[in-house]
Amino acid sequence: MQFMLLFSRQGKLRLQKWYVPLSDKEKKKITRELVQTVLARKPKMCSFLEWRDLKVVYKRYASLYFCCAIEDQDNELITLEIIHRYVELLDKYFGSVCELDIIFNFEKAYFILDEFLLGGEAQETSKKNVLKAIEQADLLQETKEQKVKLSILH
Amino acid sequence: MSPSVPLQEMIRAIRSARTQCEERGVIQRECAAIRAQFRQADNGGRSHNLAKLLYVHMLGYPAHFGQMECVRMIASPRYSEKRVGYLGAMMLLDEKQDASLLITNSIKNDLSHSNQYVQSLALCTLACMGSAEMCRDLAPEIDRLLRASNSYIKKKAALCAVHIVRKVHDLGELFAPAARSLLAEKNHGVLHGAVVLIIELCERNPETLERFRKVLPDLVQIMKGLVLSGYSPEHDVAGISDPFLQVRILRLLRILGHNNEGASDAMNDLLAQVATNTDSTKTVGNAVLYETVLTVLDIKSESGLRVLAVNILGRFLLNNDRNIRYIAMTSLQKIVGTDHNAVQRHRGTIVDCLKDQDASVKRRALELSLALVSASNVRSMMKELLLFLSSCPAELKAHAASGIFNAAERYAPSQRWHIDTILHVLTTAGGDVRDETVPNLIQLITNASELHCYTVHKLYRALLTDISQVSVSNQSEIRFVTEDDVLDALETVLQSHMSGPLTACLSLHHFTTASRIRSIVSIYGSCIDVELQQRAVEYNALFKKYDHMRYATAR
Numbered sequence: 001m002q003f004m005l006l007f008s009r010q011g012k013l014r015l016q017k018w019y020v021p022l023s024d025k026e027k028k029k030i031t032r033e034l035v036q037t038v039l040a041r042k043p044k045m046c047s048f049l050e051w052r053d054l055k056v057v058y059k060r061y062a063s064l065y066f067c068c069a070i071e072d073q074d075n076e077l078i079t080l081e082i083i084h085r086y087v088e089l090l091d092k093y094f095g096s097v098c099e100l101d102i103i104f105n106f107e108k109a110y111f112i113l114d115e116f117l118l119g120g121e122a123q124e125t126s127k128k129n130v131l132k133a134i135e136q137a138d139l140l141q142e143t144k145e146q147k148v149k150l151s152i153l154h
Numbered sequence: 155m156s157p158s159v160p161l162q163e164m165i166r167a168i169r170s171a172r173t174q175c176e177e178r179g180v181i182q183r184e185c186a187a188i189r190a191q192f193r194q195a196d197n198g199g200r201s202h203n204l205a206k207l208l209y210v211h212m213l214g215y216p217a218h219f220g221q222m223e224c225v226r227m228i229a230s231p232r233y234s235e236k237r238v239g240y241l242g243a244m245m246l247l248d249e250k251q252d253a254s255l256l257i258t259n260s261i262k263n264d265l266s267h268s269n270q271y272v273q274s275l276a277l278c279t280l281a282c283m284g285s286a287e288m289c290r291d292l293a294p295e296i297d298r299l300l301r302a303s304n305s306y307i308k309k310k311a312a313l314c315a316v317h318i319v320r321k322v323h324d325l326g327e328l329f330a331p332a333a334r335s336l337l338a339e340k341n342h343g344v345l346h347g348a349v350v351l352i353i354e355l356c357e358r359n360p361e362t363l364e365r366f367r368k369v370l371p372d373l374v375q376i377m378k379g380l381v382l383s384g385y386s387p388e389h390d391v392a393g394i395s396d397p398f399l400q401v402r403i404l405r406l407l408r409i410l411g412h413n414n415e416g417a418s419d420a421m422n423d424l425l426a427q428v429a430t431n432t433d434s435t436k437t438v439g440n441a442v443l444y445e446t447v448l449t450v451l452d453i454k455s456e457s458g459l460r461v462l463a464v465n466i467l468g469r470f471l472l473n474n475d476r477n478i479r480y481i482a483m484t485s486l487q488k489i490v491g492t493d494h495n496a497v498q499r500h501r502g503t504i505v506d507c508l509k510d511q512d513a514s515v516k517r518r519a520l521e522l523s524l525a526l527v528s529a530s531n532v533r534s535m536m537k538e539l540l541l542f543l544s545s546c547p548a549e550l551k552a553h554a555a556s557g558i559f560n561a562a563e564r565y566a567p568s569q570r571w572h573i574d575t576i577l578h579v580l581t582t583a584g585g586d587v588r589d590e591t592v593p594n595l596i597q598l599i600t601n602a603s604e605l606h607c608y609t610v611h612k613l614y615r616a617l618l619t620d621i622s623q624v625s626v627s628n629q630s631e632i633r634f635v636t637e638d639d640v641l642d643a644l645e646t647v648l649q650s651h652m653s654g655p656l657t658a659c660l661s662l663h664h665f666t667t668a669s670r671i672r673s674i675v676s677i678y679g680s681c682i683d684v685e686l687q688q689r690a691v692e693y694n695a696l697f698k699k700y701d702h703m704r705y706a707t708a709r
Contacts, residue, residue: 013212019282021248028214045512046480075448076481077441078401081391103169104162106212107205110241115274118313119281121350124343125398126388133306137271141234 001079001120002054002069003030004113006102009063011035014102015109019120038067048076059083063099086116089130111137161205168213181210192223200227201238208238208245221246221253228260233272236264240275249285258288265295270306273299277310281317289318293325300332305341312336312347316354326355330362337372342389342396345376349402356409367410367417374424377403381428392436404428404445411453418454425450429462440470440478444485451489464489464496471503476512483507483518490525501526505535508542516542517550524557532565536575544582551586555579 006015013035018027037051038058049056051069057079058067066083070076087097089112094101102109115130115137117123124130164184171177184206191203204223211217224246227239247254257279264276277299280292296318299311315329333355336348356363380395380403389396407425411418428446433439443466450463470482483504490497504526507519520542527535536558543554558579566572580587 013214016212018248021250021283021285023248023250042511044476046514047477048480049514073405075401075405075441075445077437077444077477078398080477081397081438081441104165106209107238107241111237114241114278118278118310119317121313121316122346122398123309123313125346125396126342128388129343133271133274137233137237137274140269140271141237 001074001082001117002071004069004117005031005034005065005067006109007035007065007067008099009039009065011039014064014099015106015113017110017113017117034067034069035065038065047080057083061087064102082117082122085122085127086113088127089116092127092131093134161202161209164206165209168209181213181215185210185215189219192220200230201232201235204238204242208242211245217246221251225253225256225260228257228264233269236272236275240279244279244282248283249288254283254285255287258291261288262292262295265292265299270304273303273307274310277307277314281310281314284314284317284321286321289321289325293318293322293328297328297332300329300336305339305344308336308339309341309343309347312344312351316347316351319351319354319358323358326358326362330355330365334366334369337369337376342399346399346402349373349399349406353402353406353409356406363409367414370407370410370417370420373403373407373410374421377407377424377428381431391438393433394438394442397438397442400428400442401445404442404449408449408452411449411455413454415454421449421453422456422459425455426459426462429459429466434469437475437477440473440475444470444481447485451485451493460493461496464493464499468500468503471500471507476510476515479507479510480512480515480518483515483522487518487522487525490522497522498526498528501531501535505538508538508546513547513549516546520546520550520554520557524561527561527565529565529567532561532567533571536562540575540578540582543579548586551583555583555587 002020003016003018005013005017007013013031016027016031022030034051034056037049038056041049047057047059049058054069055072055074055076056067056069057076058065059080060066066087068079068083070079090097090102090109093108093112094105112130112134115124115133124133167180168177168184171180188203188207191199200223204220204227207217207220207223211220220242224239224242227235228243230236230239243254243257247257261276261280264272265280267273267276277296280288280296284292293315296311296314299307300315303311312333315333319326319329329351333348333351336344336351339345339348352366352369356366377400380400383395385393386395389399391397394400407421411421425446429443429450432442432446434443447463447466450459455463464486467482467485470478471486473479473482486497486500486504501523504519504522507515508523510516510519523535523539523542527539539554539558539561543551543558546554559576562572562575566575
């Protein structure tokens with residue numbers, strides 16, 4: 001995968017994960033143009049489109065568009081499954097996820113994504129294992145933070 | 155200096171701004187506070203500050219002043235700060251920035267941290283944005299982790315190695331031995347990572363590919379286990395056991411079997427099994443079937459298996475899901491040259507897809523339909539294609555028109571049919587006909603001498619009924635229609651499109667009333683439309699130059 005974008009129906013970016021090195025300017029340009037292209041598509045249209053020299057796979061879940069740019073030899077159908085898996089993970093973590101969860105806890109959305117995909121490829125195919133790892137990492141964060149708070153009091 | 159507010163309050167404040175200007179104001183204030191906080195000594199709220207900056211960055215505002223803070227946070231002993239620091243590095247730094255080199259040392263240290271979640275952060279960041287230099291530096295560490303760590307780390311190290319190999323191709327050799335031994339692991343995450351790594355190594359180095367053919371039996375074994383095993387709750391997706399891993403293994407099999415009889419034979423039975431046993435009622439099953447088909451068609455598979463694969467694609471074409479129809483056509487396009495007859499069997503369904511609502515599906519159907527035109531089906535196919543042309547989306551018209559011309563040229567059953575077809579295209583989509591094709595058409599019409607009057611007759615009718623862009627070639631032999639009639643019509647056409655773009659080609663062969671044509675054409679020599687002007691000037695020059703040759707260009 002080259003990159004993944006999450007954006008609302010108004011074109012507001014909620015998450016952007018880039019697996020290829022591009023300048024900020026290039027990223028902004030790609031984002032702007034691709035978001036426009038996807039938003040212009042009608043509801044019953046294909047989830048796949050050829051954009052520039054990339055294959056783009058996108059799916060809409062409620063008010064959010066999940067959009068991935070994949071390589072020429074990648075399987076579009078399994079990419080749809082990857083997107084679906086990520087949505088399931090978010091759903092499990094936040095308990096019936098909605099766009100606001102991702103807005104107000106954007107860093108968590110990234111942490112979950114980074115536990116599911118690494119370098120643009122799936123690293124863990126078991127839903128249970130991904131959620132377990134996030135849980136443990138969150139716990140670690142809390143404990144350490146508590147330790148920090150205690151030290152300030154002194 | 156305003157006090158910094160927790161992340162969520164800031165987000166709320168930004169969202170409640172009613173105008174762009176107001177939003178900018180809030181953000182400017184916040185950034186100023188964040189900057190000030192960065193300069194201060196450690197106050198326990200550093201991760202919150204950086205998180206706020208990252209949010210602001212996602213909205214599109216500049217955040218480069220946070221880069222050094224990321225570097226500092228990554229070096230912090232606190233997990234919460236490392237976590238946000240690494241996230242910041244992945245968002246604000248890329249390999250082109252100098253600051254990215256500064257985190258190499260921290261990554262190196264964290265790769266051997268006692269806590270696996272810290273190791274994980276380092277691995278993730280390296281795999282996401284590691285530069286070639288960083289990769290070279292840290293490759294030995296990654297290799298070590300591939301061999302001696304727990305499954306959680308191994309699976310991440312494998313994908314990190316993939317990134318390293320993509321950045322520094324010669325490092326592939328370093329990881330080959332470890333990759334091979336990973337195939338013996340039971341953990342699916344590790345297996346998946348191992349297969350992705352082996353694919354990467356094989357794609358880059360033919361010698362490595364040769365060596366990895368030896369693990370074919372192991373791969374077949376693993377795949378069999380997935381396909382034939384019972385329900386496994388941990389990896390099940392709608393009845394398919396770990397479709398992600400299955401798809402990867404199938405891709406590796408494709409690479410190993412390509413151009414190799416022995417390897418292709420060894421995987422034949424397995425592929426047949428997957429093709430027949432995989433449930434195709436849900437997308438996930440079709441994803442596996444799709445990958446299977448791609449593999450079968452790319453290796454030296456036996457004919458029975460090939461037919462099975464093409465039939466799966468044929469079934470896909472009838473699927474209610476538009477996505478499935480689309481990828482079926484993409485695959486069929488790839489094999490229409492090599493397996494022409496097999497694809498011909500599905501011609502009817504493909505032609506039906508010309509009527510699909512989705513432009514991408516239409517485009518695919520068009521490509522495939524054009525490739526399927528042959529001497530035996532040209533009349534019926536052309537009917538469908540001309541029907542398509544009359545209602546197809548604007549962006550496909552030019553391609554469709556030239557495709558039809560090419561097909562007509564190759565397979566026209568008669569000259570009259572050919573000319574009819576051309577005229578039909580010109581009247582339906584004349585404006586979208588590419589300029590380069592027009593001279594060929596004129597030549598064709600000129601050569602079909604016995605049909606000259608027929609052609610002119612039809613053109614005249616076309617002019618009268620539809621005065622949009624039509625290529626006109628006037629022939630000398632006119633029996634049913636007088637030269638003046640044609641010129642009248644032509645004048646009307648030209649006049650009514652005075653201000654619009656008109657690509658009218660006038661090819662004139664020894665016309666007795668050439669002077670009248672010249673006078674019409676001269677008017678357009680000073681026309682506002684540049685193209686018309688250009689044409690007019692060109693033709694005038696042609697008249698002058700070839701005046702003496704007019705009578706010599708006999709048919």
